[in-house]
Amino acid sequence: MLKAFKKHIVDSFPELLDSHFIIACSGGLDSMVLTDLCHQAQLQFSLAHCNFKLRGEDSDGDENFVREYGDKLGVVVYVTHFDTIGFVNQHKVSIQMAARELRYAWFEQLLVQHTIPYVLTAHHANDNLETFLINLSRGTGIDGLTGIPAKTAILRRPLLPFTRQELESFAQVQKLKWREDASNTDTKYLRNKIRLEIIPKLNELHPTFSDNFNNTIHYLSQTETIASAYLQKLKEELFVEINGRFEISISRLKILNPLSTYLFGLFNAYGFKELENLEALLDGLSGKQLVSSTHVLVKNRDVLLLSLIDKKEKDEQEFLINENLVEINHPLTLKFSVVPERYNNSAKEIFVQKNKLKYPLVIRKWEKGDYFYPLGLNHKKKLSKFFKDEKVDVLTKEEIWLLCSNEQIVWVIGMRADHRFRVENSTEEILKIEMI
Structure with missing residues (x-):
């Protein structure tokens, strides 16, 4: 070698x-x-x-x-x-x-x-x-x-x-x-x-x-070099910068063929990868928009408006918790303590078997597709269905935080613990997590 x-x-x-x-x-x-x-x-x-x-x-x-x-x-x-x-x-x-x-x-x-x-x-x-x-x-x-x-x-x-x-x-x-x-x-x-x-x-x-x-x-790389050069030239023609954002003519996009391939090539770098949503936006009502992690794409009459999201203005979405942390005060106040025995879980406090947790823990907002195992049910349930059954309104739903371990939900904070992290063995360390 x-x-x-x-x-x-x-x-x-x-x-x-x-x-x-x-x-x-x-x-x-x-x-x-x-x-x-x-x-x-x-x-x-x-x-x-x-x-x-x-x-x-x-x-x-x-x-x-x-x-x-x-x-x-x-x-x-x-x-x-x-x-x-x-x-x-x-x-x-x-x-x-x-x-x-x-x-x-x-x-x-x-x-x-x-x-x-x-x-x-x-x-x-x-x-x-x-x-x-x-x-x-x-x-x-x-x-x-x-x-x-x-x-x-x-x-x-x-x-x-x-x-x-x-x-x-x-x-x-x-x-x-x-x-x-x-x-x-x-x-x-x-x-x-x-x-x-x-x-x-x-x-x-x-x-x-x-x-x-x-x-x-090697062959794909060569092909991509050719395609990228062409798409860049096309982007320079279609994306008109005005006041810090781009305006793109919808009529000029629609004549491209194959349309879905061109849309992906032009917009995937901005985080828009769902081709059905991109195509639907072209024929949607004025004001309809798509949002990626970095950009917003809005239909405005006969053009699309592409703008960068100011990260400073975005809601805080994710926080990490180390194993030795006793209390976190942002975005909400949680206290962590090892206790000798468990009691019944409530909306404000839960008891979990500590050795089931994988650190760092994550506190984040819920996302579409999230699911958990509601304590006592021991079967999977989508959060969207759980919120619907609990009659949680749209505005309240957006304010709910999740405590997660290794991408698994431990607690829908203030509502329900996950069955997978329940205390099964009283000889193991029991962690009490309470919302103050």
Whole structure:
């Protein structure tokens, strides 16, 4: 693999041969293999490690491991610590998105501060395939099927041609050590399920599956480049900017054929991916609108108006709770305490078996499609049906918050607890959660 890696650097990343760069090193298998390959190839680099403070002693162990390895190689190790949970609560994003935004912003700062041109990440062929399958399962245009880019302005990903199996074999031969994140083997997460169960089956179907996939990604990427250039030119003609928003002629949209494909290509970047809703909007009444996480699209007579949502004006939607938190006062006041015995649940307080919870807990507003298992019923019920049965009016419904554990509802706060988190074993710790 070392020989193939060196050739790949010469052929595809010659800029790395004479430049000092930074390797993003978590301490896991992938980044440790990348670091060792660059070291054996006699390339000049430093290491950068992010401690997101999400896994307690394990996070600190990862940091110490990378520091010690950097010392062994005689390279500089840059380390930073993040208050990831605080960032999530402040910016209302997921943990994964928060970690991504924090680390890439820090990488850019490092490059400017130390006058270094590139950061290398250890994405490999399996990451490409996993991303492809995730996007395919969720529904996507061609841009979602072209894989992870090998190069951006500051990023380089030289391991994309290599599979996870090749990395593992190399690490075993070189007797490399690395740190394992226990959550990587939990198949309740979609990416892990794809990695551990689906990809091995695909490799069984054809001995050259990985090579065939890499070729397909290459062809799709070329096709996407051509399509994107055409759509960008069309967008420049159709999207007329007026006072900070775009006006798009409906009559000019309707002559495009195939209409649904054009609508997806023009509007999916703004978060509008439901083609039936987009087509219906063209013939809807004036004032009808679609709202994505970032934009609003409104029909106004014979045009569509596209506007960016000001995040500062959006309602706060999600808050995270660490295991050691005793009380939260925003968006509502909740108190958490371990008690020796449980009593009957009420609208204001519930008792749950603590070891059933997965942290961090999430407080969020309800969304269409949410369901839970109402305490005492032990069967699934959509929240929309639950609210209807409870005669909750529309305005009140929008003010209801949910307490969730690992995407499962623990408590429709102020109304009903979930049956799955009830206290079944009195010998386990009992957590009392009360609304004050």
